[in-house]
Amino acid sequence: MPELLTAVRKSPPVPAELDAADVARVLAGDVSAFEGIVKRWQGPLVNMAWRYCRDRGCADEMAQEAFLRAWRGLASWRSGSNFSTWLFSIAANVYRSELKRFPAAVPLDDVPEPSAAAAQLSNFELHGQNEALRRAVLTLPHNYREPVILYYFHEMDVSRAAQTMGMPEGTVKARLARARDLLRKRFPHLNPQAAAEPLLSTGKELLR
């Protein structure tokens, strides 16, 4: 894992007035005011991009493109609405397009499975196992991948994930449940209950 990773989990909430003020200044012709927006949101947008591709350079590039799209469409943001929701929707659209351009390299069935139960693993192995699961998310079919990414990015808030995707909450919940089933079947050692059940079918077969 790169040394740039930190243990900091949550960033402090951003006052909505700051964004509204910066947007007003940008729309009035002050380009430098956009810097405030980038400073405040670069962390979340880069982290969101990281979850979509799990590649440092790719995350930076995708986040940069998301900021540019936001810049171009700044006039379309309505000051009464939530700036972060608007920004995350733009970012999700950009990242989704990128994902479609570069399909997952490894199918879900080919993701290495840990050989022992979590309780028997060393810290190093445990870390590898966790990372394998996170990478397995990227191998899910498009329909299931994004709900998982955004649900956990938004700290397990279905409503915010649905808003970001512009999708009904019910659809997100259904896709999320299916995606988690696929992951649990693929990593039975993580879930003792699932491990007891036979792995009847592969991820692709489950989708039929």
Next chain:
Amino acid sequence: MKPDTQSAANYDAVDRILDAEDQIVPSSGFLASVMERVREEAIAPQPIPFPWKLAIPGMVLAAGTIGWLIYDLIRMAVAGDLQAAFEAPHLHAAQLNLLTPVTWIALALVLSLASWVFSRRLIRRSSLL
């Protein structure tokens, strides 16, 4: 974080691992890089808008011609003259003389000239020349 779609009992290892993702810090030059591209876009000239004012009369004329053609075809079909309409026209000798290759070449040159003049006028109006 407590999940809002499932009970705490269902908060299993998959949730725990995916929820406990570490954060990455944007690269040091990220902000500068974004602002550089934003400034480039800000000073770039606006894209040339499509000349609707000039195009609309042409479009109306074209639509009118097509409409008139369709109307005429339907009228002839109803009258039973459709086959006659598609038959080779009987031109007089004087008309045939006009349609010599030289005439066609001259017509093509005039059209090219008109198109070139028209495009230059359009560019001048956009203040690019």
